[in-house]
Amino acid sequence: MTIDLESLEDQLRQRPPITDHGFSQAVLRRIAAQRRRRQQTLLALWALAIMAALIVATTQFETWAAHLQPLTSTWATHAGQMLSGTSWQLGLKQLWQPSGEMVVTGLIALLLTTVFVAVWD
Amino acid sequence: MTDTGVTDNGSLEAGLILRALGGADDRAFGQLVVMHQSRVRALLRRLCDNIHTADDLAQDVFVIAYQKLSDYRGKGRFSAWLCSIAYRQYLQNHRQRKRERDVHAEYGAWQELANGNSTPDADPMHIDLERALLRLPAPESAAITLNMTLGYSHREVATVMQLPPGTVKSHIKRGLEKLKLQLSASAEHNPASAGREKPV
Numbered sequence A: 001m002t003i004d005l006e007s008l009e010d011q012l013r014q015r016p017p018i019t020d021h022g023f024s025q026a027v028l029r030r031i032a033a034q035r036r037r038r039q040q041t042l043l044a045l046w047a048l049a050i051m052a053a054l055i056v057a058t059t060q061f062e063t064w065a066a067h068l069q070p071l072t073s074t075w076a077t078h079a080g081q082m083l084s085g086t087s088w089q090l091g092l093k094q095l096w097q098p099s100g101e102m103v104v105t106g107l108i109a110l111l112l113t114t115v116f117v118a119v120w121d
Numbered sequence B: 001m002t003d004t005g006v007t008d009n010g011s012l013e014a015g016l017i018l019r020a021l022g023g024a025d026d027r028a029f030g031q032l033v034v035m036h037q038s039r040v041r042a043l044l045r046r047l048c049d050n051i052h053t054a055d056d057l058a059q060d061v062f063v064i065a066y067q068k069l070s071d072y073r074g075k076g077r078f079s080a081w082l083c084s085i086a087y088r089q090y091l092q093n094h095r096q097r098k099r100e101r102d103v104h105a106e107y108g109a110w111q112e113l114a115n116g117n118s119t120p121d122a123d124p125m126h127i128d129l130e131r132a133l134l135r136l137p138a139p140e141s142a143a144i145t146l147n148m149t150l151g152y153s154h155r156e157v158a159t160v161m162q163l164p165p166g167t168v169k170s171h172i173k174r175g176l177e178k179l180k181l182q183l184s185a186s187a188e189h190n191p192a193s194a195g196r197e198k199p200v
Helices: A005-013 A023-083 A092-119 B004-008 B010-023 B026-047 B051-067 B078-096 B103-114 B124-135 B138-149 B154-161 B165-189
Strands: none
Touching: A005 B124, A005 B138, A005 B165, A023 A092, A023 B026, A023 B051, B010 B026, B026 B051, B026 B078, B026 B124, B026 B138, B051 B078, B078 B138, B078 B154, B124 B138, B124 B165, B138 B154, B138 B165, B154 B165
């Protein structure tokens, strides 16, 4: 017994619709769970990175300050020159020198936070 | 087909895609899932020998689509884009665990179909056809399903399967020949169901 091509094609064209029956809800639940896991991982990584940065910063303050001294002095000199002649005669040199290490720590924290916010969602 | 009319409504679909982009509106994406789940699941059920595996894969497809929604550039139908993800997912899954073709798996698939999990009417001809489709190589089964059951053009099927249109046509032709042979052989073994095969 042979099957003719036409009836075979007719059968193939018949597609009983598949009802949703909670399928879309299951997909949305999976998406939400995946997002939650990702955010938890990111939060944990961010907290660890910030903690590591702070620990390193507090132990290395003096070394960094020594390294950064020439650089911050130059910045302070340039800034002082730029602002000279204006009414703002700020003690920039005094402001920059002790805060060099704080600037670096702040920059690291800012960088980590920026990365964290960028990949959050 | 219940979802075709909605799918053709391109502006509604485009609006939902825009709203869902970047995870801004999950409900919009949920609506897209409702609109297209039938097609994606139908394709995967034709390819997988187990409807639970097929539905799991279909969920994966929509999760991937959600993550890569920005990759959809509006070229071609959104449902075709989803089907291309589905086909790639199937191939990846298929490579990981070889298709189970032993008697038990086949019996299990038959049982599921006979219980009406896939076809509400559990027509014997339909069961034979589904079983015969499962025996085809994946590219032939996918090309036939995409073209004849889901109504995509040869060109669209070629895009979905990332094959030249000529190859797609050959897959369909070869697959149909094989199906014809298998169903004819099955009808000879079971004349009772063969009587219902050709409703006049």
